[in-house]
Amino acid sequence: MLSFHNANASIGNIPILRGLDFTVPASGTVALIGRNGAGKTTLLRSVMGFTNVTGEIRFDGQDITDMTPAKRPALGIGYAPEDRRLFSAFTVEENILLPAQVAKLDAKTTQTRLERVHHILPELKEMADRPAGNVSGGQGKMVALGRALMLGAKLIMLDEPFQGLAPALAKRYADALRDLRDTDANVTLIITESNPSLLRGFASLTFVIERGAVAEGSLDDKKETA
Ligand SMILES: Nc1ncnc2c1ncn2[C@@H]1O[C@H](COP(=O)(O)OP(=O)(O)OP(=O)(O)O)[C@@H](O)[C@H]1O
Numbered sequence: 507m508l509s510f511h512n513a514n515a516s517i518g519n520i521p522i523l524r525g526l527d528f529t530v531p532a533s534g535t536v537a538l539i540g541r542n543g544a545g546k547t548t549l550l551r552s553v554m555g556f557t558n559v560t561g562e563i564r565f566d567g568q569d570i571t572d573m574t575p576a577k578r579p580a581l582g583i584g585y586a587p588e589d590r591r592l593f594s595a596f597t598v599e600e601n602i603l604l605p606a607q608v609a610k611l612d613a614k615t616t617q618t619r620l621e622r623v624h625h626i627l628p629e630l631k632e633m634a635d636r637p638a639g640n641v642s643g644g645q646g647k648m649v650a651l652g653r654a655l656m657l658g659a660k661l662i663m664l665d666e667p668f669q670g671l672a673p674a675l676a677k678r679y680a681d682a683l684r685d686l687r688d689t690d691a692n693v694t695l696i697i698t699e700s701n702p703s704l705l706r707g708f709a710s711l712t713f714v715i716e717r718g719a720v721a722e723g724s725l726d727d728k729k730e731t732a
């Protein structure tokens with residue numbers, strides 16, 4: 507459903523990712539494991555169109571290599587960056603709804619998606635009216651997940667979602683992802699991590715990224731890399 511064909515990505519003129527040739531199958535949960543600086547964030551940002559890519563990236567049967575970034579979320583791609591990027595002056599719910607407005611989802615679809623978010627993350631309904639600037643770092647991660655769920659009808663990419671979460675919240679977050687899997691078996695999830703043990707028992711397929719190159723791997727290949 508998402509595939510890279512001899513793809514290279516650079517930021518400005520600096521080459522970061524090289525020779526990417528792999529496919530993320532539909533409906534799977536894929537772990538992308540790599541040390542700090544390996545290129546995880548750059549890979550997700552490349553799918554969103556924020557880097558210079560040569561070669562080809564295909565999504566859902568379509569060549570998206572040269573598609574403008576603004577058009578990509580509407581393809582059904584939700585993205586939670588590693589820094590949460592919430593708008594602190596807006597409420598939690600406004601932050602969740604924002605991408606739907608930007609992608610011009612109609613009112614009915616927006617409502618259905620919001621209900622899906624509240625079903626998987628009921629705590630976001632309780633926090634709906636709080637200014638996003640007043641939630642804790644961990645709660646902010648939940649809000650960022652909710653926001654990614656709004657547009658992620660087909661693909662959801664989470665960049666190191668467990669990083670910095672206290673154990674109880676990490677468990678809650680993992681449970682929410684399992685609920686998502688159970689509610690919506692068609693959605694594809696890509697989760698990056700530097701610590702593979704966090705995703706054990708979770709991912710159906712693992713890719714390891716090292717110095718900008720990606721190879722298929724296993725969660726047992728490496729011990730802690732962080
Ligand atoms: N804006 C930038 N300009 C130049 N080089 C960059 C830029 N952003 C990232 N890089 C370089 O690209 C490489 C990959 O960085 P990236 O942020 O994708 O790694 P990462 O795997 O997400 O790391 P982390 O685990 O620390 O988040 C690193 O060598 C980094 O220094």
Ligand SMILES: [Mg+2]
Pocket residue numbers: 546547548588665
């Ligand atoms: Mg990163």
